[in-house]
Amino acid sequence: MGVRRIAEQELYFQEIKEIIxxxxxxxxxxxxxxxSAMQFLMFRIFYERSLEEVFMNELHFVREARRELEELTRCVDWKRKEGENEIRGKDTKEVMELRKCIETVGVFLYEYRLRTEEYAVLIGCIIQILQAAKDNHREVEGRCTELLKHASRNAAVEIDDLLESGAAHMALGETIRFDLLKSPVEDYLLFFENICKRLKENKEKENEETKRKETKRKVFDRLEEEGYEDGIIRLRYCILKGIFGDDFLVRRIEYYIVHC
Structure with missing residues (x-):
């Protein structure tokens, strides 16, 4: 009975793949x-790791997700604030579809560990949505910052991808502009924390030391140019003075220093 059930499940998943x-x-x-079909298959990754290769090589998920995000970004009325319309119109539907797509990409970036050269372009699309969503679509903005955290934590996404896509530049600008009430600074700092941790972890691998040093120099040069370290110090000062009333960032401040 168990063998039959497994065979039926494999056939079922194969049929969904063919539909997609x-x-x-x-x-x-x-x-x-x-x-929905993509999400259904994607959540099976927790039980069947072989689906990673299916998503990457047969369903071309990264390419498809990029296309979906680009199309939806063009359809959303970014000037209209969330909740402005009581009647669910076209733009509300498009925002709902965009959120679902972002959610699916989030699961992918959180869980999948296969390398592809298309990550930088996909993350670049996320940055475009994040910039468009600022102020008027705060929920979309928040979901996009979650994606950046997942990407910075995922070893399959190289740090160079985060630099080339504009993610590091975006996170840097939001970190040093000090608007904690309107900008999810904590999320952006966790983004940098993940990068710093990965640079430190790579230090233990002798065969990757040359690449690590080159990547660290790229990160450091970019942050130094934009005044990142000075921003962190000023942010810490404000928190210590009780201006923002939360010492979470202070307790983790050592993770945000790149030149270590």
């Missing part, structure tokens, strides 16, 4: 149906 591939070629599903 047919849609990618013919566009016969609604966007939400397509996203």
């Amino acid at each position: 591939q047919y849609h990618q070629e013919h566009r016969n599903l609604t966007r939400l149906a397509y996203q």
